[in-house]
Amino acid sequence: MSKITLRIIAEQTGLSKFAVSRALSGKQGVSESTRARVIEAATNLGYNRPTRNTFTIGAVFDVEDHANGEMNVQIQNGLQSEAARLGYTIRAHWTAGDGDLKKFIDGCDAIFSVNVQHKPSLAQIMNSAKPVVRSGWADPLEQVDLVGGTDREAGIAIGTYLYDLGHREIVFVHGDIDLRGRRERLLGLQEVVEATPGMTCYDVTWGGDTTFTQGLDRILAEGGHPTAFFCGHDGLAITAYSDILSRGWRIPRDVSVVGFGDFSPALQVTPTLTTVKIKAQEFGRAAVRRLDTRLRHPSQKLAPMRLLIPNVLIERGSTAPLTVDWHAPI
Missing domain, CATH: 3.40.50.2300 (Response regulator)
Structure with missing residues (x-):
């Protein structure tokens, strides 16, 4: 089979070699309809276009x-x-x-x-x-x-994962901004909670004059005993770790923490963060x-x-089966 050249494409389309060349190289000087016609003809003829800068x-x-x-x-x-x-x-x-x-x-x-x-x-x-x-x-x-990615599926997967570890009260660390992806992850987690008797989910947001610590204090004051935290972004795990450790709680012996993203903060905390990798x-x-x-x-x-x-669960040191006799102190 003979090599398909610009001349053959020009004959096929009734255009000049110059016009065909400009159309295939993405340069200006030809209309979009002409460019489309040239690309279609070149593809149908089996033209091997240049490997770069086309x-x-x-x-x-x-x-x-x-x-x-x-x-x-x-x-x-x-x-x-x-x-x-x-x-x-x-x-x-x-x-x-x-x-x-x-x-x-x-x-x-x-x-x-x-x-x-x-x-x-x-x-x-x-x-x-x-x-x-x-x-x-x-x-x-x-x-x-x-x-x-699969944000809602990730929320479902983490809800199931934490349930299997024995956790029944989970805090979703939403953060100080409301992004669609975080809402989808929360919805996935809530789907598991609503379908599973005995599970509870708390959504902690903050901003302005409020903080994560105040949100968690409110949960504890109302009788909640969360044993797991699902952070809407790995960066939020820094906030969660700081508060949890300041209370004397141990990760993962007392509480488990899961992030989202598998970004640099996941490896910058101790223990390293179990998280959901975004590909x-x-x-x-x-x-x-x-x-x-x-x-x-x-x-x-x-x-x-x-x-x-699909996202991927990456298990590291921040999650473990729940210690049965541990309860968060008020």
């Missing part, structure tokens, strides 16, 4: 997303590795609703929106007519490709593969997909 995928991050900073770095690593394998260039942009976003989008062939919550920015991305994959959250039945690099890899499919088949009306990467 198309550009733009990754848009929310500059104010401090809670997910470490996860975003991991996502970017996954993007870069999969893009290198498939022959794409990755460009990154951190937005806080700034006016440079449109210019950035115009210079990309496809967009991966990473936890962008700013509605005007999301509107620019979704109205760009470029292939888009998002991570984070979508509205119910929103027609968009979405990559994410964030796989978010980036999956996003590139989905955008690759859309870029290679622009004329096909592919149904949007929800691509969920």
Whole structure:
């Protein structure tokens, strides 16, 4: 079989070699409809496009997303590795609703929106007519490709895990900000509690003039005896550890603590933190593969997909079976 060249694609499409070259390289100077027609013809003919710098995928991050900073770095690593394998260039942009976003989008062939919550920015991305994959959250039945983890499943898994260790009263350490992922983890935990007689779940939030310590004091004053803590993020485990140890409680002999994320704080505390690992690099890899499919088949009306990467329980030293005769002192 003879090698498919730009000349063959040009003859197939009725365009010049110059136009075909610009269309396949992602450069300006051709319309989006022409670019789509050239890509479709090249794919159907079996054209082996150059392995690098053919198309550009733009990754848009929310500059104010401090809670997910470490996860975003991991996502970017996954993007870069999969893009290198498939022959794409990755460009990154951190937005806080700034006016440079449109210019950035115009210079990309496809967009991966990473936890962008700013509605005007999301509107620019979704109205760009470029292939888009998002991570984070979508509205119910929103027609968009979405990559994410299994937050609610994680809550269910941790509820079951702690129950099997003998724990019946569990504090969910929610933190001082209310993020959708944390709510989903809490809902999963509450699902187990509601289906299991004798289990209780407390949701501790704080902010303003209130603290985690005050929230836990209130639970104890009302007769609660929690023996396990599920932290909505590994960083919150620092807060939980400090308070628990200041009370003279021992981890994990008296109380067990579970985090979420498997980020750097999980290994910075003693004992090291049992946690739920987010496979964030796989978010980036999956996003590139989905955008690759859309870029290679622009004329096909592919149904949007929800691509969920299962989390993983990582057991370390902060959890253990409940000591039967221990009760939290009031």
